[in-house]
Amino acid sequence: MKRLCVFCGSSAGHDPVFAAAARELGAAIARKRWGLVYGAGNVGLMGVLADAVLAAEGEVIGVIPEALVAKELAHRGLSELHIVASMHERKALMAELADGFVAMPGGFGTLDEFCEILTWAQLGLHRKPCGLLNVAGYFDPLLQQVERAVAGGFVRAEHQGLFVVETEPMKLLQRLVKFTPPKVEKWIRAEET
Numbered sequence: 001m002k003r004l005c006v007f008c009g010s011s012a013g014h015d016p017v018f019a020a021a022a023r024e025l026g027a028a029i030a031r032k033r034w035g036l037v038y039g040a041g042n043v044g045l046m047g048v049l050a051d052a053v054l055a056a057e058g059e060v061i062g063v064i065p066e067a068l069v070a071k072e073l074a075h076r077g078l079s080e081l082h083i084v085a086s087m088h089e090r091k092a093l094m095a096e097l098a099d100g101f102v103a104m105p106g107g108f109g110t111l112d113e114f115c116e117i118l119t120w121a122q123l124g125l126h127r128k129p130c131g132l133l134n135v136a137g138y139f140d141p142l143l144q145q146v147e148r149a150v151a152g153g154f155v156r157a158e159h160q161g162l163f164v165v166e167t168e169p170m171k172l173l174q175r176l177v178k179f180t181p182p183k184v185e186k187w188i189r190a191e192e193t
């Protein structure tokens with residue numbers, strides 16, 4: 001693992017426990033000497049996370065669509081900033097640059113990015129480890145929904161093993177290193193998407 005991609009809120013959330021977790025995750029990534037790949041925002045948990053990695057002299061690579069740069073939402077102190085044309089290009093480039101993925105609390109953007117990366121894993125397009133940082137039980141209802149989807153026959157039971165869940169940042173990073181993805185049938189090749 002050289003670079004970890006983190007998806008998280010462009011808002012900080014009401015409870016300060018979320019920003020504290022973002023700082024802790026940033027410090028843990030830097031302690032492992034991994035680079036951070038993220039959406040390049042200077043707002044919410046995204047900004048807190050990037051600042052924590054930079055404060056520990058870690059590498060931070062941001063990928064942001066030009067429309068968000070125009071709104072002055074890009075962090076200007078990053079090690080590398082990639083400006084792309086669209087949200088779709090951003091997701092593709094973040095996925096290519098990273099060796100693993102973590103989602104921590106966030107809104108629609110975070111859920112979208114995490115579900116898409118899991119969908120790609122389920123299709124056999126990548127075998128990179130994915131994890132959820134379940135801060136203060138934030139993702140409990142999402143985990144229940146996944147159980148519901150398995151029970152209802154919409155998600156295969158073995159696909160629940162496509163991601164790991166932890167409440168402590170450093171423990172999560174250690175789980176990602178040891179992660180062996182479940183066997184998935186390779187339905188399509190990347191060129192076919």
Ligand code: AMP
Binds near residue numbers: 105108110
């Ligand atoms: P959300 O969880 O809805 O706050 O969206 C956060 C996710 O969507 C991040 O991981 C980003 O990649 C992207 N995103 C949404 N809003 C912004 C923003 N203002 N600046 C940068 N990235 C954003």
